[in-house]
Amino acid sequence: MGGGAWSTDVYDAAANYRASTGASAFDYSDRMRGAGRAMKAHPELDPFGVGKRESRDSAEHPTSLAISVLFDVTGSMGSVPKELQAKLPSLFGLLLRKGYVEHPQIMFGAIGDATCDRVPLQVGQFESDNRMDEQLGNIILEGGGGGQVMESYELAMYFMARHTALDCVEKRGKKGYLFVIGDEKPYRKVDAGQVRDLLGDQLRAAIPTREIIEELERTYNVFFIIPAGTAHAQDHEVLATWRELLGERVIELDDLGLACETIALTIGILEDSIDLDEGLDDLRDVGAGAAVAPVGKALARMRPGGPDRREITPGPSGQPPAQRGGTGIARL
Secondary structure, eight states, X not given: OOOSOXXXXXXXXXXXXXXXXXXXXXXXXXXXXXXXXXXXXXXXXXXXXXXXXXXXXOSSSXXXXXXXXXXXXXXXXXGHHHHHHHHHHHHHIIIIITTSOSSEEEEEEEEOOTTTOSSOEEXXXXXXXXXXXXXXXXXXXXXXXXXXXXXXXXXXXXXXXXSEEEHHHHTTOBOEEEEEXXXXXXXXXXXXXXXXXXXXXXXXXXXXXXXXXXXXXXXXXXXEEEETTSTTTTOHHHHHHHHHHHTTOEEEESOGGGHHHHHHHHHHHHTTSOOHHHHHHHHHHTTOGGGHHHHHHHTTTOOTTSTTOSBOOOOTTSSOOOOOOOOOOOOO
Protein backbone atom coordinates (compact mmCIF):
# COMPACT_ATOMS: atom_id res chain seq x y z
CA MET A 1 0.00 0.00 0.00
CA GLY A 2 1.01 3.64 -0.03
CA GLY A 3 0.58 4.76 -3.65
CA GLY A 4 -0.91 8.04 -4.86
CA ALA A 5 -0.68 11.50 -3.34
CA TRP A 6 -2.74 13.48 -0.83
CA SER A 7 -5.05 16.17 -2.24
CA THR A 8 -6.82 18.71 -0.06
CA ASP A 9 -9.11 19.44 -3.02
CA VAL A 10 -10.25 15.81 -3.04
CA TYR A 11 -10.73 15.94 0.74
CA ASP A 12 -12.84 19.10 0.45
CA ALA A 13 -14.90 17.65 -2.39
CA ALA A 14 -15.69 14.55 -0.33
CA ALA A 15 -16.65 16.69 2.68
CA ASN A 16 -18.91 18.86 0.53
CA TYR A 17 -20.59 15.80 -0.96
CA ARG A 18 -21.29 14.36 2.49
CA ALA A 19 -22.72 17.69 3.60
CA SER A 20 -25.01 17.84 0.57
CA THR A 21 -26.33 14.32 1.19
CA GLY A 22 -26.50 14.50 4.97
CA ALA A 23 -24.03 11.63 5.32
CA SER A 24 -21.62 11.43 8.23
CA ALA A 25 -17.85 11.19 7.80
CA PHE A 26 -18.24 7.95 9.79
CA ASP A 27 -21.07 6.41 7.80
CA TYR A 28 -19.92 2.81 8.34
CA SER A 29 -19.99 3.28 12.11
CA ASP A 30 -23.46 4.81 11.87
CA ARG A 31 -24.71 1.81 9.90
CA MET A 32 -23.14 -0.68 12.33
CA ARG A 33 -24.71 0.88 15.43
CA GLY A 34 -27.94 -1.03 14.93
CA ALA A 35 -26.23 -4.30 14.04
CA GLY A 36 -26.05 -5.66 17.59
CA ARG A 37 -24.06 -8.88 17.73
CA ALA A 38 -23.55 -8.67 13.97
CA MET A 39 -21.32 -5.60 14.41
CA LYS A 40 -17.95 -6.25 12.83
CA ALA A 41 -14.92 -4.34 11.67
CA HIS A 42 -14.89 -3.10 8.11
CA PRO A 43 -13.05 -5.66 5.94
CA GLU A 44 -10.26 -3.17 5.22
CA LEU A 45 -9.62 -2.67 8.95
CA ASP A 46 -10.17 -6.20 10.29
CA PRO A 47 -6.87 -7.40 11.84
CA PHE A 48 -7.75 -11.12 11.82
CA GLY A 49 -5.47 -13.14 9.57
CA VAL A 50 -3.44 -10.13 8.45
CA GLY A 51 0.10 -11.03 7.48
CA LYS A 52 1.71 -7.60 7.37
CA ARG A 53 0.51 -4.05 6.96
CA GLU A 54 3.24 -2.72 4.71
CA SER A 55 4.84 0.67 4.23
CA ARG A 56 6.86 0.22 1.05
CA ASP A 57 8.97 2.35 -1.26
CA SER A 58 7.95 2.83 -4.88
CA ALA A 59 8.99 4.89 -7.88
CA GLU A 60 6.42 7.45 -6.75
CA HIS A 61 7.55 7.35 -3.11
CA PRO A 62 11.19 6.18 -3.06
CA THR A 63 11.88 7.05 0.60
CA SER A 64 8.67 6.21 2.44
CA LEU A 65 8.32 7.00 6.14
CA ALA A 66 5.76 5.03 8.16
CA ILE A 67 3.56 7.06 10.53
CA SER A 68 0.85 5.34 12.58
CA VAL A 69 -1.85 6.96 14.71
CA LEU A 70 -3.92 4.60 16.85
CA PHE A 71 -6.63 5.94 19.13
CA ASP A 72 -8.90 4.71 21.89
CA VAL A 73 -12.57 4.85 20.82
CA THR A 74 -14.12 3.84 24.15
CA GLY A 75 -16.29 6.11 26.28
CA SER A 76 -15.24 9.74 26.31
CA MET A 77 -12.47 9.05 23.77
CA GLY A 78 -15.01 8.62 20.97
CA SER A 79 -14.48 12.17 19.68
CA VAL A 80 -10.81 11.55 18.86
CA PRO A 81 -11.26 10.16 15.33
CA LYS A 82 -13.65 12.99 14.49
CA GLU A 83 -11.01 15.53 15.51
CA LEU A 84 -8.36 13.72 13.48
CA GLN A 85 -10.58 13.47 10.42
CA ALA A 86 -11.33 17.19 10.58
CA LYS A 87 -7.63 18.02 10.93
CA LEU A 88 -6.20 15.80 8.17
CA PRO A 89 -5.52 18.80 5.88
CA SER A 90 -3.59 20.50 8.70
CA LEU A 91 -1.50 17.40 9.31
CA PHE A 92 -0.61 17.06 5.64
CA GLY A 93 -0.14 20.78 5.22
CA LEU A 94 2.68 20.64 7.75
CA LEU A 95 4.19 17.30 6.76
CA LEU A 96 4.17 17.85 3.00
CA ARG A 97 3.83 21.51 2.08
CA LYS A 98 6.20 22.57 4.85
CA GLY A 99 8.60 19.81 3.87
CA TYR A 100 8.86 17.93 7.17
CA VAL A 101 8.59 14.57 5.42
CA GLU A 102 8.88 14.00 1.70
CA HIS A 103 7.02 10.70 1.47
CA PRO A 104 4.84 10.04 4.53
CA GLN A 105 2.67 6.94 4.60
CA ILE A 106 0.04 7.16 7.33
CA MET A 107 -1.97 4.42 9.00
CA PHE A 108 -4.93 4.96 11.32
CA GLY A 109 -6.38 2.46 13.74
CA ALA A 110 -8.79 2.19 16.67
CA ILE A 111 -8.44 0.51 20.06
CA GLY A 112 -11.13 -0.83 22.39
CA ASP A 113 -11.27 -3.40 25.19
CA ALA A 114 -10.75 -7.00 24.10
CA THR A 115 -12.33 -8.29 27.32
CA CYS A 116 -15.78 -6.95 26.42
CA ASP A 117 -16.00 -4.97 23.16
CA ARG A 118 -17.27 -6.50 19.93
CA VAL A 119 -14.66 -4.70 17.81
CA PRO A 120 -11.64 -4.14 20.09
CA LEU A 121 -9.05 -3.55 17.35
CA GLN A 122 -9.26 -1.96 13.90
CA VAL A 123 -6.15 -1.32 11.82
CA GLY A 124 -5.98 0.41 8.45
CA GLN A 125 -3.33 0.41 5.75
CA PHE A 126 -0.35 2.70 5.29
CA GLU A 127 -1.53 5.24 2.73
CA SER A 128 -0.05 8.25 0.95
CA ASP A 129 -3.28 9.57 -0.56
CA ASN A 130 -6.91 10.27 0.35
CA ARG A 131 -7.66 6.63 1.01
CA MET A 132 -6.58 7.30 4.60
CA ASP A 133 -9.60 9.61 4.92
CA GLU A 134 -11.81 6.80 3.64
CA GLN A 135 -10.31 4.37 6.15
CA LEU A 136 -10.88 6.79 9.02
CA GLY A 137 -14.50 6.93 7.90
CA ASN A 138 -14.75 3.14 8.06
CA ILE A 139 -13.73 2.95 11.72
CA ILE A 140 -16.47 1.88 14.12
CA LEU A 141 -16.86 4.28 17.05
CA GLU A 142 -18.06 1.58 19.42
CA GLY A 143 -17.83 3.65 22.59
CA GLY A 144 -17.59 0.59 24.84
CA GLY A 145 -14.85 -0.24 27.31
CA GLY A 146 -15.03 -2.20 30.52
CA GLY A 147 -14.89 0.49 33.20
CA GLN A 148 -11.72 -0.82 34.85
CA VAL A 149 -9.41 2.02 33.65
CA MET A 150 -7.67 -0.35 31.24
CA GLU A 151 -8.01 -0.82 27.49
CA SER A 152 -6.27 -3.18 25.07
CA TYR A 153 -3.41 -0.90 24.03
CA GLU A 154 -1.00 -3.80 24.47
CA LEU A 155 -2.92 -5.86 21.89
CA ALA A 156 -2.61 -3.02 19.38
CA MET A 157 1.10 -2.72 20.15
CA TYR A 158 1.52 -6.46 19.59
CA PHE A 159 -0.07 -6.06 16.16
CA MET A 160 2.20 -3.14 15.29
CA ALA A 161 5.31 -5.00 16.47
CA ARG A 162 4.61 -8.25 14.62
CA HIS A 163 2.24 -7.43 11.78
CA THR A 164 3.82 -4.41 10.09
CA ALA A 165 6.75 -4.23 7.67
CA LEU A 166 8.50 -0.93 6.97
CA ASP A 167 10.97 -0.12 4.22
CA CYS A 168 12.23 2.86 6.22
CA VAL A 169 13.53 0.33 8.76
CA GLU A 170 14.48 -2.54 6.48
CA LYS A 171 16.23 -0.46 3.82
CA ARG A 172 17.45 2.62 5.68
CA GLY A 173 17.64 1.65 9.35
CA LYS A 174 15.24 4.45 10.32
CA LYS A 175 12.40 3.98 12.75
CA GLY A 176 8.85 4.87 11.85
CA TYR A 177 6.52 6.72 14.21
CA LEU A 178 3.65 5.43 16.33
CA PHE A 179 1.37 7.79 18.23
CA VAL A 180 -1.22 6.18 20.52
CA ILE A 181 -3.96 8.46 21.86
CA GLY A 182 -5.76 7.27 24.99
CA ASP A 183 -6.61 7.96 28.63
CA GLU A 184 -6.34 4.59 30.37
CA LYS A 185 -3.73 1.97 31.25
CA PRO A 186 -2.79 -1.06 29.17
CA TYR A 187 -3.37 -4.54 30.50
CA ARG A 188 -0.29 -6.08 32.08
CA LYS A 189 0.13 -8.76 29.43
CA VAL A 190 -0.75 -9.52 25.82
CA ASP A 191 -3.31 -12.29 26.27
CA ALA A 192 -2.63 -15.39 24.15
CA GLY A 193 -6.33 -16.19 23.82
CA GLN A 194 -7.17 -12.71 22.56
CA VAL A 195 -4.33 -12.87 20.06
CA ARG A 196 -5.65 -16.21 18.79
CA ASP A 197 -9.28 -15.13 18.56
CA LEU A 198 -8.79 -11.61 17.22
CA LEU A 199 -5.62 -11.88 15.13
CA GLY A 200 -5.31 -15.58 14.35
CA ASP A 201 -1.81 -15.94 15.85
CA GLN A 202 -0.81 -18.84 18.07
CA LEU A 203 1.18 -17.83 21.16
CA ARG A 204 2.54 -20.34 23.63
CA ALA A 205 2.13 -17.91 26.51
CA ALA A 206 1.14 -14.36 27.34
CA ILE A 207 3.71 -11.61 26.69
CA PRO A 208 4.32 -8.93 29.35
CA THR A 209 3.35 -5.50 28.06
CA ARG A 210 6.80 -4.11 28.81
CA GLU A 211 8.36 -6.79 26.59
CA ILE A 212 6.08 -6.11 23.63
CA ILE A 213 6.83 -2.38 23.92
CA GLU A 214 10.56 -3.10 23.88
CA GLU A 215 10.02 -5.20 20.75
CA LEU A 216 7.88 -2.47 19.19
CA GLU A 217 10.55 0.16 19.83
CA ARG A 218 12.93 -1.67 17.52
CA THR A 219 10.95 -0.32 14.58
CA TYR A 220 8.97 2.66 15.91
CA ASN A 221 9.43 5.80 17.94
CA VAL A 222 6.46 5.28 20.25
CA PHE A 223 4.52 8.15 21.86
CA PHE A 224 1.42 8.09 24.07
CA ILE A 225 -0.85 11.16 24.07
CA ILE A 226 -3.30 11.72 26.95
CA PRO A 227 -5.86 14.39 25.98
CA ALA A 228 -7.58 16.56 28.59
CA GLY A 229 -11.33 16.47 29.00
CA THR A 230 -11.62 12.69 28.87
CA ALA A 231 -12.73 10.44 31.70
CA HIS A 232 -9.27 9.57 33.04
CA ALA A 233 -7.09 12.41 31.77
CA GLN A 234 -6.28 13.49 35.33
CA ASP A 235 -5.71 9.98 36.69
CA HIS A 236 -2.21 10.01 38.19
CA GLU A 237 -1.96 6.22 38.08
CA VAL A 238 -2.61 6.23 34.33
CA LEU A 239 0.11 8.83 33.79
CA ALA A 240 2.56 7.01 36.08
CA THR A 241 1.99 3.71 34.28
CA TRP A 242 2.74 5.17 30.86
CA ARG A 243 5.70 7.17 32.18
CA GLU A 244 7.16 3.93 33.51
CA LEU A 245 6.69 2.24 30.14
CA LEU A 246 7.65 5.08 27.77
CA GLY A 247 9.51 7.64 29.84
CA GLU A 248 9.24 11.19 28.51
CA ARG A 249 7.45 10.10 25.36
CA VAL A 250 4.14 10.64 27.13
CA ILE A 251 2.36 13.87 26.17
CA GLU A 252 -0.41 15.36 28.30
CA LEU A 253 -2.51 17.32 25.84
CA ASP A 254 -4.73 20.08 27.21
CA ASP A 255 -6.47 20.58 23.85
CA LEU A 256 -7.34 17.53 21.77
CA GLY A 257 -7.68 19.85 18.81
CA LEU A 258 -3.89 20.24 18.79
CA ALA A 259 -3.10 16.55 18.31
CA CYS A 260 -2.32 16.83 14.59
CA GLU A 261 -0.12 19.90 15.05
CA THR A 262 1.74 18.23 17.91
CA ILE A 263 2.29 15.05 15.91
CA ALA A 264 3.49 16.98 12.86
CA LEU A 265 5.97 19.16 14.76
CA THR A 266 7.30 16.20 16.74
CA ILE A 267 8.05 14.40 13.49
CA GLY A 268 9.48 17.50 11.83
CA ILE A 269 11.90 18.15 14.69
CA LEU A 270 13.03 14.52 14.96
CA GLU A 271 13.51 14.42 11.19
CA ASP A 272 15.79 17.49 11.43
CA SER A 273 13.50 19.20 8.92
CA ILE A 274 12.84 22.10 11.30
CA ASP A 275 13.90 23.42 14.64
CA LEU A 276 11.30 24.43 17.19
CA ASP A 277 11.16 28.10 16.23
CA GLU A 278 10.70 27.23 12.56
CA GLY A 279 7.91 24.83 13.48
CA LEU A 280 6.11 27.49 15.50
CA ASP A 281 6.44 29.91 12.59
CA ASP A 282 4.86 27.26 10.39
CA LEU A 283 1.90 27.03 12.77
CA ARG A 284 1.37 30.77 12.44
CA ASP A 285 1.69 30.51 8.67
CA VAL A 286 -1.05 27.85 8.39
CA GLY A 287 -3.41 29.85 10.59
CA ALA A 288 -2.85 27.91 13.81
CA GLY A 289 -1.49 30.80 15.84
CA ALA A 290 -3.43 29.76 18.94
CA ALA A 291 -1.40 26.54 19.03
CA VAL A 292 1.97 28.31 19.17
CA ALA A 293 2.22 28.83 22.93
CA PRO A 294 1.05 25.39 24.11
CA VAL A 295 2.90 23.45 21.43
CA GLY A 296 6.02 25.56 21.97
CA LYS A 297 5.92 24.77 25.68
CA ALA A 298 5.41 21.08 25.00
CA LEU A 299 8.34 20.72 22.63
CA ALA A 300 10.78 23.22 24.17
CA ARG A 301 13.14 20.52 25.41
CA MET A 302 13.35 18.62 22.14
CA ARG A 303 16.75 19.15 20.62
CA PRO A 304 18.35 17.85 17.39
CA GLY A 305 20.86 15.12 18.06
CA GLY A 306 19.10 13.91 21.21
CA PRO A 307 18.47 10.28 22.16
CA ASP A 308 15.22 10.14 20.18
CA ARG A 309 16.93 10.35 16.79
CA ARG A 310 15.45 7.95 14.30
CA GLU A 311 18.65 7.43 12.36
CA ILE A 312 19.96 4.31 14.04
CA THR A 313 22.51 1.67 13.30
CA PRO A 314 21.03 -1.73 12.38
CA GLY A 315 21.91 -4.53 14.76
CA PRO A 316 23.60 -7.80 13.78
CA SER A 317 20.32 -9.29 12.52
CA GLY A 318 19.70 -6.32 10.25
CA GLN A 319 17.06 -4.97 12.62
CA PRO A 320 17.73 -1.74 14.53
CA PRO A 321 18.18 -2.00 18.28
CA ALA A 322 15.49 -0.68 20.60
CA GLN A 323 16.13 2.80 21.98
CA ARG A 324 14.39 4.23 25.02
CA GLY A 325 13.09 7.76 24.49
CA GLY A 326 14.44 10.85 26.14
CA THR A 327 13.03 13.90 24.43
CA GLY A 328 11.80 15.46 27.63
CA ILE A 329 8.43 16.34 26.11
CA ALA A 330 6.64 18.58 28.57
CA ARG A 331 2.97 19.09 29.28
CA LEU A 332 0.81 20.77 26.63
